[in-house]
Structure formats: structure tokens, C-alpha cells
Amino acid sequence: MKKANFVVSGIFAAFALAIIIIAKGYPPSNHGVPGPGMFPIIIAVLILVSALVLFIKTLKMPVTSDTKIDLKSRSILNVYISMGGLILYTALLPTIGFVTSTSVMLSLYIKWFSHRPWWKTILIAVLFTLGIYLLFGTVLNVPMRFGIIF
């Protein structure tokens, strides 16, 4: 947890500094009424102070109360692979189309997670995809026809 706290405070401190640098370029206050940059700067300072407090508290944290965060085990790797798959899916979705890309993506995930026979996996994936397509596309009138295939 110590390492994670240092990383969290570092990321937030960098984030706050970026906000301050950007917000400083915004129009100034006018007749005492704050400009668009004032509130972001106040919040960024609050982030900086909190990040510093977290950093100092973590430094003082006794080694005995430190806990390890699992970021490398097999189960966590599965999460990273899923994230990667979803990023790829959302990137390809507008180009390929909803029904095709979703059916393929769903089939692969279900096969991986539940080890069912391929025909059952594909049947579940296609039926669920079509159900969502009809619910959103027909009942809720969300435009679901996009992409070059379907």
C-alpha cells in the first residue's frame, strides 16, 4: 500500500500542477468576480495539499501496517487482457458495426471465462447481441446501425 500511496500522491500532484499551469492562462477576475481560472486553481491547490499530506502520512506509516497490492498475479493479468480486449473492441466498433463486433467479442470472452462448447458460446453471444440491438435500436430508438458490416 505504501508504494501505491506514493504513486497516487505523485500522480495527483502532477495533475494539480498541470491544472494550475493551464488555468493561469485563463482570463483574470473582473471587478472582484472570479474569472474562469480561479476555481480550478483553488481545487488544484487543495489536491496538492492533500497529495502532500498523503505522501507525509505514508512516509510515517510503520512498515508493519504496510500491505501488498497484487498487480502481477495470474488473476490480475486476466483483468489487463480483458481491458486490452475492450479497448480494441471499442476502437473497432464504429468501423465494423455493432452486431458483428459485439458477437465476436462476446463469444471470445464467454469461451475464455466459462469454457463452454463453441456452439453454445456463439449461440449465447449472438442471441444476447441481437437482444440488445433490438432493445436499444427498436424499442429505445437509439441508432445502432453503423459500421461497414452490420
Place this chain on the structure above:
Amino acid sequence: MLVEVLSSVFNLQIVFFIIVGVFTGICIGALPGLTATMGVALVLPLTFGMDAIPGILLLIGVYVGAIYGGSISAILLRTPGTPAAAATILDGYEFSKRGESGRALGISTVSSFVGGVVSVIALWLISPQLAKLALRFSAPEFFLLAIFGLSIIASISGNSLSKGVLCGALGITLSFIGIDSITGYPRFVFNNINLLSGMSFIPVMIGLFAMSQAFTTIETIFTPDQVTQKISKVWPSKSDWKVIMRQGPISGVIGTIIGIIPGAGAEIGAFVSYGQAKKTSRHPELFGTGIPEGIAAPEAGNNGVTGGALIPMLTMGVPGDAVAAILIGALTVQGLQPGPLLFTEHTTLVYSIFLGMFIANVTMLVLGLSSLKLFVKVLSVPKGILTPMIFILCVVGSYAINTNFFDVGVMLFFGIVGYFMQKADVSVSPAVLGLILGPMAESNFRRALLMSEGSYSIFFSSPIAWIFLLLTIVTLVGPTIGEMARKKRQS
């Protein structure tokens, strides 16, 4: 008005949506890994094409059902279906070990109903009065109210105050994106046209609550949950009824009060109710061994939060918990602004919500007592199939808001961020509440200074403002002073 409310709620379509909502909520709540917030976030996109009353009542049905449904897996599997049911495990699972899971589930069902009804009564009695008071608020009071809300969120969220503040501030920062409402100046848009109209907070919520939770589920995706208990004798015995009727209303009131506090959710309501029941019991040593009070208190407490959380949300636009924050999103999509004006301009809607919430609790009781065996079967739905389906619902839900793929990217980004925040023990709720309270704080702060021509004395000009100021100071300084006093006593 009464006739209008009755006719708007007691029609087949609305009652159908409430039943569907409660049923879906119980199923979602029963499944470990799917929280009430996640359930409401996933169902939210379905309400975009609906009218305000059925849409909101569908979501409230999911909320009420999910908070109760969490107790099913808590009692049977020793795994809380939702965090709100964590306290129920302590005594609930002991019943199952003795082969009395049916009895435990019956106590849980009736207690949840009692707690829920108490909170609806409180919602009905308190909200209109609070809305009347809030009508007297102007910009400085709303600014200080938002600051007070943010201070509470920071102090009660997670284990660390600084992490709570960081997360809340992150939410506020996200609210800066887009065209500034007062000067029209574009902020943090980086020449991206999608950011000009601001960050749509529904994809952020779906990402933080639903997608990140689905990622967490993947960690245990290959570990099966087995239910071996047979459910029988669900209807509580005479002695159990006595316990429920004695403990339920008290815990319901505690839950309601906790629900009113911005940021304090059903989990806290359940634990505080459990603690109170144990403290006031003649046999505190029996808690944890499987006694009816140990289920009645947390279950009435967590369902008590449901109505309480809606009180500040409806009257002042300040969410009582993360679900109330999503309900603000649902109302906004319908073109409605939560706050005191809702009670004067949309009276029928407000009272329909009250009545609909009562019906949702009755539905929960009926479904709970009659169909428990069915809900227990839901526990057998394989995570390996359910989790990829949740992925798709998150993607389609985020896309459906503005039919924009940029929102899907936002959802996925915050899903990943939310997952790592959970890993670093940073609660994600303050971010969403900050996203809602941030603009309220900023716009009212600047409006107040416009009114006073730049004089900060306007923030100290009314008794209400002073009350909020003092409450904020107490909230921020109180825990630190308490901690120092505790350390002094120990040394």
C-alpha cells in the same frame, strides 16, 4: 393533486416498471460483485426514452431491490451481494450453518421492508419542509451547502481523509471541462469538440461503478460460487416478528438519518444500525452467533438509507449517496433539475416518487417472501457469461446517452481508472459526488460574488450561511480532534 398522483402511479405501466425494477434489483443485488450502484447505472440508459415518472420509478425499484438482494448471498454464501449487506454476514451466515437459511432470509426480507417503509415515511414528511426552507437559499447558501456536502464526503469516504479529498477534487476538476457557464470561456477542452459541452457524467458513473466492478469480478472469474442450502420456512415465526417490529423501525430511522448525510451510503447505515442494536441489547455477547436482531438491524438500516438518500437529492440537489447521484443524472436527462423548485413546479412527479417508492418496498416484500427460491437460483448464473454481458451493457449504455462513441471511450477510461483506484484503496464515490457538487459550488460562489460586487462578506450574511460554515468546520476538524483525544487517552 392527490388524484393526479394516484392516477400517475396506479396504472398498469408504472406498476409493471416498478415490479420489473425491484425484480431486476434483487437479482443484481443477490449476485456477488454486482452492487446497487452498478445496477442503477446499468439500467439508467433504458430510461432515456421513457417519461420521467416511469423512468425514475424503474431506477428506484432497482435501488430498493438491490439493497435488499445483497442479503441473499450474504446469508447463503457468506459473501455480501452488495457492500450494504456486509454487516448481515455476521449473523446471517450463522443461521445458514445451522440449516436455518430460510428463516434468516425471511427476517431479512421483512426487516428490509420495515426499514424501507420508515424511510419512505421520513421522505414524505421531511422533504416538503426541507424544500420550503431551501427555497429561501440564494447563491451564498447554496455555495456553502455544496462545500458542506463535499466536506462530509471527504471525511467519511474510505479509510483516509486525504484520499477522499483527492478523489472528490478529481470529480470537481472533471466538472470544469467545457464552456464556463458564466463567462462562456472554454476550459480544459484541448481543441476537442466533444469536450466543449462538458464531461457527460453518466459515462463517468457507468465507468467508475459498473465497468470497474466488472474488472474486479474478473479476478475471481474462475472461482465458482456454490449454493448448497435448501430454502424452507421463509415466513418469520412469532418471536422473529416481535424482534423485527422492535428493531426494524429503530434501525430504519438510523438508516434514514445516515442516508440524509451526503456521501454516507447503505453500508454505513447497516453497520451503524448493527452497532446500535448490539450496544442496546441485553445480550450483546450473542451478536455474531446467529440471532434475529443481527439480521433485522443491518437489513432495516441499509434499506432505511434508500429513502434518506433521496431527501437532500430531491430538496437541494445534493446526493445522499452514489445511487442518488445517478438519479440526479436520470432527472437531468429528463430535463428536470433536482432542488426546491422541483416541489413547486413538478409536485406530481415528486409525490409520485414518494408513492412509487412505497410500492417498490411492498413489491420487494411480496417478491422476497414468495420467490426466494427463484432468486437463489440467480446465484447459479455463471460469472463467466454475466461479466462479458455487463461489458456490453456498459458500452451500449454510454453510447445511448448522446449516440456518441467518445462517451464510450470516456466510460472505458474511467472504468480502468476506477479499477486501479479500488486497488489503491481510494473510494470512487467522492469523485461522482464531486462531479455533481463541484459545479453547484463554483457557479453559486461566482454568482454570490456578482451579487455582492466582489465582497466576500456575503458568505457570512445570513444565519443559514453561518450554520453551514460551522457544520463544515466541525465536519473537517471534528475527526482530527477526536483522533487526538483518543491518542491522548491511550497514552
